Amino acid sequence: MWTRAFASDRQGATAIEFALVLPLLIGIIVGTVEIGIVGLVSNTLDNSVQAASRKIRVGDTGAPTSASEFRDAVCSGMFEPRNSCLAKLNVSVRKFSNFASASAAAGDAPANQFDRGGEGDIILVKATYRWPFFMPFFTLDYQQSGAAAVLLDARTTFKNEPFG
Template identity: 45%
Template sequence: MSLRAFRRDDVGATAIEFAFVAPMAIALIIATIEVGMLEVVSSNLDAAVMDVARKIRTGASDRPANTTALVDMICANMVESSADCHARLKTSVQVTPNFADAGPAAGAAATGQFNAGGAGDIVLVRATYTWPLILPMYAGNFQLAGPTQAILDTRAAFRNEPYA
């Protein structure tokens, strides 16, 4: 085969072009799925914490009485296994003197304390969930906890109802 014929031969060009494009396309598909999962888990965490916060706020008979019960209630509403949830979830519930003090406290990390207060108390519930990442460079606006983990946070501040 002459050099001129070799240059005109385009057999296999599509395979070579696919070899260049395929890794980027696969990474984009995986990143899209991963960001979607992050959004689902974040929304799921928000809903679980709001459900537990409502039980605390209203003084429901099945409200959590300690940190273990709080984590159990939140993990019961999460999408993944209970064991994984318990390992990745950090919570705290604390009473604050007023809503102005709840703002700075909400920015702090969850410490594991539990004080649901009483009727009329202002309560802050914090939950932080660590989620493993496959492609951390595509995590978007999520806060990262190291190179392969995203941190999902949710907070709820409220005044307990005047329950008896």
């Protein structure tokens, strides 16, 4: 008799349904926020690499002269503390004789090389930044860097302007 009454009671159905759907809803919200943050970090990395590269391209007297100075210049545009940024960032600035050679090398990982070249030289700048990810399921569209991190890339190729 009490089992029939218990089975037909619908008073807690909404709470049970909510408890079943809540983890999925929270996961989607957190994942969406995290993907937005990764987009922001990726855009910031691109802008920082472009700003540091521009100094090389135009022959600015304050342009980086080594890989460590270039890393410092990139990290100055990031929103993370300098030491944290430097620990996650790898860069490479290389000189090429033509754009075809630079294009062929664009997919290689940066190896902390630095050659800013001279007037009219083709320069390939590569940077990778390791960013931790809280929701690993959402990292499937990114290049993996361990169990809970992704690698964000920034690449630019340009021809140095006349410095005179």
